[in-house]
Amino acid sequence: MLAFARRTLLAAAALSLLSGAALSAPLRIVASSVPHAEILRFVKEKLAPDLDVAIIEISGDIRPNSLILHGDADANFFQHAPYLRTEEAQLGTTFAVTAATHIEPLGIYSRKVKSLADVPAGATVALPNNVTNLSRALNLLQASGLITLKAGLKGGQLATPSDIADNPKRIALVQVAPAQLPRSIDDVTLAIQAV
Structure with missing residues (x-):
């Protein structure tokens, strides 16, 4: 905006x-x-x-x-x-x-796995630490089948890690400043950042 x-x-x-x-x-x-x-x-x-x-x-x-x-x-x-x-x-x-301005899409990046099906149990995922992009990243993880968010989040309500209802692979979420996400990719299984 x-x-x-x-x-x-x-x-x-x-x-x-x-x-x-x-x-x-x-x-x-x-x-x-x-x-x-x-x-x-x-x-x-x-x-x-x-x-x-x-x-x-x-x-x-x-x-x-x-x-x-x-x-x-x-x-x-x-x-x-x-x-x-x-x-x-x-x-x-x-x-x-x-x-209004454009919104950059988020992407999931990794140097450790070739596909989301290869994400191991206990994987570490780096997410943006600002509240809105954190919410977008959690929704992307849900759309990718890695987590499930609680039902009933109202329109416009931002998701937080406490809204995770199911995390079958027990992935660990690490919140990182957006500018540091590209640098974190070697230290985590997945990094989610703007494309």
């Missing part, structure tokens, strides 16, 4: 009305390195070279919504709606959403 602090939304609306008038400072947009910052750079370089934006790449534990809330950035481009809603609740604020 492209989210703005409410005061910045007004500035962005004014920007679109200025039709090319120069701003005193670039619009500061926070984006995850891959793919969001890459997308913004492509747009700036190929489609809108006159667009005055400063792309602030983030990774790791930096909270982009907090940067907007505290005035260190004007907008961000990286998140899906469930993540945004969780952040709003934690930060005690509401952000204006100006556009």
Whole structure:
């Protein structure tokens, strides 16, 4: 989602009305390195070279919504709606959403097994440690037949490890910062991360 602090939304609306008038400072947009910052750079370089934006790449534990809330950035481009809603609740604020964005699919990766049927008992699975992608990863494990989640999770309710009803292979779940997931692949049986 492209989210703005409410005061910045007004500035962005004014920007679109200025039709090319120069701003005193670039619009500061926070984006995850891959793919969001890459997308913004492509747009700036190929489609809108006159667009005055400063792309602030983030990774790791930096909270982009907090940067907007505290005035260190004007907008961000990286998140899906469930993540945004969780952040709003934690930060005690509401952000204006100006556009929807794509959601990267999750993939299951391994250097130790060739297929999900080969996952041994007691396997270790690395999952993203942020609440929304953790939920998506658990749902992917369920769709892959490795676990079963409790019935009755309501629409929009995020799954957590405590919602696992059945884990027949007794797989161990390890929550890892998303930026560290590619590095964890040699230490676990499976790693689940954005494609």
